[in-house]
Amino acid sequence: MPKYNLCFLGFGNVGRALARLFSTKSAELAELYDIECSITGVATRRMGWLTNVNGFEVESLLSGKDQPGTIRERDFDVWLRNSRPDAVLETTSLNVENGQPAIDYLQAALRSGAHAITANKGTVVHGYDQRAAAAAQAGKRYLFEATVLDSAPIFSLFRECLPAVKLRAFTGVFNSTSNVIMEAMESGRSFDEGVQAARELGVTETDPSHDVDGWDSTVKICALARVLMKTPLTPNDVRREGIRGLDVRTLRAARAEGRPYKLVARARIDDSSVITATVRPEQLNATDPLASVRGTSLGVHFELDMMPGLTIMSHRPNLQSTAYGLLADFVNAVRNAS
Amino acid sequence: MPKYNLCFLGFGNVGRALARLFSTKSAELAELYDIECSITGVATRRMGWLTNVNGFEVESLLSGKDQPGTIRERDFDVWLRNSRPDAVLETTSLNVENGQPAIDYLQAALRSGAHAITANKGTVVHGYDQRAAAAAQAGKRYLFEATVLDSAPIFSLFRECLPAVKLRAFTGVFNSTSNVIMEAMESGRSFDEGVQAARELGVTETDPSHDVDGWDSTVKICALARVLMKTPLTPNDVRREGIRGLDVRTLRAARAEGRPYKLVARARIDDSSVITATVRPEQLNATDPLASVRGTSLGVHFELDMMPGLTIMSHRPNLQSTAYGLLADFVNAVRNAS
Numbered sequence: 303m304p305k306y307n308l309c310f311l312g313f314g315n316v317g318r319a320l321a322r323l324f325s326t327k328s329a330e331l332a333e334l335y336d337i338e339c340s341i342t343g344v345a346t347r348r349m350g351w352l353t354n355v356n357g358f359e360v361e362s363l364l365s366g367k368d369q370p371g372t373i374r375e376r377d378f379d380v381w382l383r384n385s386r387p388d389a390v391l392e393t394t395s396l397n398v399e400n401g402q403p404a405i406d407y408l409q410a411a412l413r414s415g416a417h418a419i420t421a422n423k424g425t426v427v428h429g430y431d432q433r434a435a436a437a438a439q440a441g442k443r444y445l446f447e448a449t450v451l452d453s454a455p456i457f458s459l460f461r462e463c464l465p466a467v468k469l470r471a472f473t474g475v476f477n478s479t480s481n482v483i484m485e486a487m488e489s490g491r492s493f494d495e496g497v498q499a500a501r502e503l504g505v506t507e508t509d510p511s512h513d514v515d516g517w518d519s520t521v522k523i524c525a526l527a528r529v530l531m532k533t534p535l536t537p538n539d540v541r542r543e544g545i546r547g548l549d550v551r552t553l554r555a556a557r558a559e560g561r562p563y564k565l566v567a568r569a570r571i572d573d574s575s576v577i578t579a580t581v582r583p584e585q586l587n588a589t590d591p592l593a594s595v596r597g598t599s600l601g602v603h604f605e606l607d608m609m610p611g612l613t614i615m616s617h618r619p620n621l622q623s624t625a626y627g628l629l630a631d632f633v634n635a636v637r638n639a640s
Numbered sequence: 641m642p643k644y645n646l647c648f649l650g651f652g653n654v655g656r657a658l659a660r661l662f663s664t665k666s667a668e669l670a671e672l673y674d675i676e677c678s679i680t681g682v683a684t685r686r687m688g689w690l691t692n693v694n695g696f697e698v699e700s701l702l703s704g705k706d707q708p709g710t711i712r713e714r715d716f717d718v719w720l721r722n723s724r725p726d727a728v729l730e731t732t733s734l735n736v737e738n739g740q741p742a743i744d745y746l747q748a749a750l751r752s753g754a755h756a757i758t759a760n761k762g763t764v765v766h767g768y769d770q771r772a773a774a775a776a777q778a779g780k781r782y783l784f785e786a787t788v789l790d791s792a793p794i795f796s797l798f799r800e801c802l803p804a805v806k807l808r809a810f811t812g813v814f815n816s817t818s819n820v821i822m823e824a825m826e827s828g829r830s831f832d833e834g835v836q837a838a839r840e841l842g843v844t845e846t847d848p849s850h851d852v853d854g855w856d857s858t859v860k861i862c863a864l865a866r867v868l869m870k871t872p873l874t875p876n877d878v879r880r881e882g883i884r885g886l887d888v889r890t891l892r893a894a895r896a897e898g899r900p901y902k903l904v905a906r907a908r909i910d911d912s913s914v915i916t917a918t919v920r921p922e923q924l925n926a927t928d929p930l931a932s933v934r935g936t937s938l939g940v941h942f943e944l945d946m947m948p949g950l951t952i953m954s955h956r957p958n959l960q961s962t963a964y965g966l967l968a969d970f971v972n973a974v975r976n977a978s
Contacts, residue, residue, distance in 0.1 A: 330804045334804060335803065335804070453946065453947055454950055458800065458801040459797060459801055462800035462972075463793035463796040463797055463800055463801065463968065464793065464968060465672070465968055465971040465972065465975070466665050466668045466672060466673070466967070466968075466971060560926075588926065588932075589932055589934060590932065591929055591932045591933075591939075591951075591953055593932070594926075594927055594928065594931070595929075596927060601929075603955075608960065608961060608964040609791055609957065609961045610955050610956045610958065611937075611954070611955025611956065612952075612954060612955070613929075613951070613952070613953040615929055615949075615950070615951040616947065617947075617948050617950070617951065618949065619948065620948065622946065623946060623947045626805075629803075630801065630802060630804075633803040634800075634801070634803065637803070
């Protein structure tokens with residue numbers, strides 16, 4: 303049975319959930335796919351660049367216990383060389399502006415002959431072609447299923463299940479924080495109370511502006527446009543309006559008439575490959591499936607040349623499901639590579 | 641570029657749409673997947689067993705013109721041998737009772753070394769293991785994406801995109817005819833007028849009992865249970881209640897309170913692999929995504945060990961999208977086989 307070395311770049315909530323998942327799913331991976339894994343590298347700002355060529359024991363790693371054979375390397379390059387990864391699993395925090403330093407890490411991982419798997423949508427938007435080329439050259443995969451709709455398959459769906467389709471347009475409810483805030487306001491609470499509710503659900507950072515000003519949805523549009531419509535789109539190309547202009551009265555009235563507001567992301571490509579894209583609060587009809595996307599759930603609706611409409615929704619995703627998106631990428635990389 | 645011989649078993653509306661699709665998508669198939677196709681066999685009750693080793697010209701085939709080189713064979717076996725298919729695309733009408741004669745045809749196709757691709761859900765429910773074994777032995781694929789949710793990817797989704805998940809339960813709105821009839825009744829029309837509306841949309845046969853008594857949904861449950869839950873289930877194992885017991889007053893009241901009736905198919909598997917399955921009219925909450933499945937649209941919601949919920953909906957499928965389900969199966973069979 304082939305044994306794969308895994309390296310974790312970032313070891314926050316998602317990284318930790320992923321390590322646990324590789325442990326709980328190990329018997330299934332062995333039985334179904336002949337896959338055995340060993341974590342040989344873990345790197346975080348706090349822990350430093352750790353390698354262990356014999357493989358970290360997951361429970362000890364999660365509880366922060368010292369393990370025999372662990373070496374603290376000098377820097378990324380030495381770490382990458384000495385941990386000898388077959389796959390680098392990247393879950394560091396997002397830099398929307400330029401996707402760094404994740405991008406450099408993923409490029410180096412691909413050059414070293416590892417699959418590069420990321421939860422980081424910035425890396426899909428900034429310099430995607432560079433990563434795609436590096437992956438092709440190395441005969442490895444650059445995969446990022448968890449970046450847009452949590453673990454719900456989107457990129458693998460188009461790649462593996464929908465050959466020879468043309469994506470004409472999509473509409474998405476991509477941002478949990480905005481959804482939670484607007485629902486809090488519909489029930490009469492303030493914007494700030496909504497932010498607090500989103501924080502308690504663990505879906506937003508201290509500063510929610512990335513979410514409520516529409517940047518998160520904008521970057522997701524760009525990622526989908528680049529990969530599924532095969533057309534570059536930068537965040538500045540997207541007409542963007544966040545949810546700060548909405549008040550409680552407006553939101554309550556909209557909900558009462560059965561046409562709730564959502565922060566809606568839209569993109570449409572014309573026959574000349576020109577994309578028109580918007581992020582803005584919109585009222586959705588009750589008959590629109592995306593109107594039923596509530597709380598932390600996410601959804602996207604695709605219009606394809608071959609199908610009038612295909613909707614995918616991810617319900618109440620959690621840390622485990624996000625982590626699963628990365629695990630699925632890894633399995634797909636490995637089983638399709640051989 | 642490899643050239644594949646296609647044989648059409650059944651050449652009704654779906655078969656004809658599929659032939660047209662292979663023609664309109666030929667440049668894309670060549671460019672993206674290095675696939676070139678030629679239709680070398682077509683068989684229907686009316687036309688007989690036709691072969692043409694040089695390949696039928698699609699427009700002439702559709703308009704029923706005679707073509708040079710066409711031979712009318714004696715029977716299925718001779719037709720199969722002489723048309724030398726790489727894939728048999730089966731769209732004959734369904735026999736719910738036993739799946740015949742489609743099952744025998746697909747078995748023979750696999751034995752002859754062709755991929756067996758079908759729109760016929762009866763063949764998934766009756767003797768699935770036999771087909772799976774024949775496919776494995778021949779190194780070919782037995783695929784049936786179009787059988788449950790039109791062209792929306794379900795089987796390929798689990799096979800290709802969701803490695804190492806366990807499906808615990810699913811809920812589906814699988815039957816367009818029932819949906820259309822109930823919506824007609826919600827607007828005050830009679831059951832019979834609803835049947836008429838469904839007929840006009842082309843989604844039901846003269847005798848709608850297969851749909852309105854829940855058999856269609858039942859067979860779809862059995863297909864999903866067998867393939868995605870890996871557990872055999874026969875139609876008799878499903879508690880089944882159709883929509884004939886509903887009257888206009890009940891349906892109108894349910895819609896008015898925002899909790900419309902749908903013909904809902906449910907299945908859940910427990911830790912001992914025992915499946916409990918029902919088909920019956922149920923009121924769905926407005927917040928349930930399946931409540932938004934209207935008209936001829938279809939939807940399914942999955943509960944997975946790795947995800948709290950994943951919903952897939954196919955909106956207003958049409959002949960072309962159904963045909964696309966078969967084309968996608970063919971491309972996936974061919975590109976994954978080599």
